[in-house]
Amino acid sequence: MEKIEFIRLLAPMIAMVGIAGVVGWVLTTWMRIKNGYPLDGGWGQAIYPKTDLEAMERIKLLSQENAQLRAELGSIKDRLGNVERIVTDSSHALDREIDALRGRAN
Numbered sequence: 001m002e003k004i005e006f007i008r009l010l011a012p013m014i015a016m017v018g019i020a021g022v023v024g025w026v027l028t029t030w031m032r033i034k035n036g037y038p039l040d041g042g043w044g045q046a047i048y049p050k051t052d053l054e055a056m057e058r059i060k061l062l063s064q065e066n067a068q069l070r071a072e073l074g075s076i077k078d079r080l081g082n083v084e085r086i087v088t089d090s091s092h093a094l095d096r097e098i099d100a101l102r103g104r105a106n
Helices: 002-034 053-088 091-105
Strands: 046-048
């Protein structure tokens, strides 16, 4: 009789631990899906996203596009640096340069 009473007292705690484990597993799986992490099956094989030829080709194309955009961004930064230098150059120095050029022309 004592064993049955002990089991009755312990059963709700065991159930709560089991439910907490299942809820935790569901929550971590949802967070992995939401943030784009790959999901693994029971034996460690990838379930999502599947790696096939189409996905590899897509990754390759995106990598190429990324490289092109980085190169374009670098050239835009260079141009912006030149524009900033021109704009922030003091107008007095520009006036002196123009006057010096006019003096050479005369």
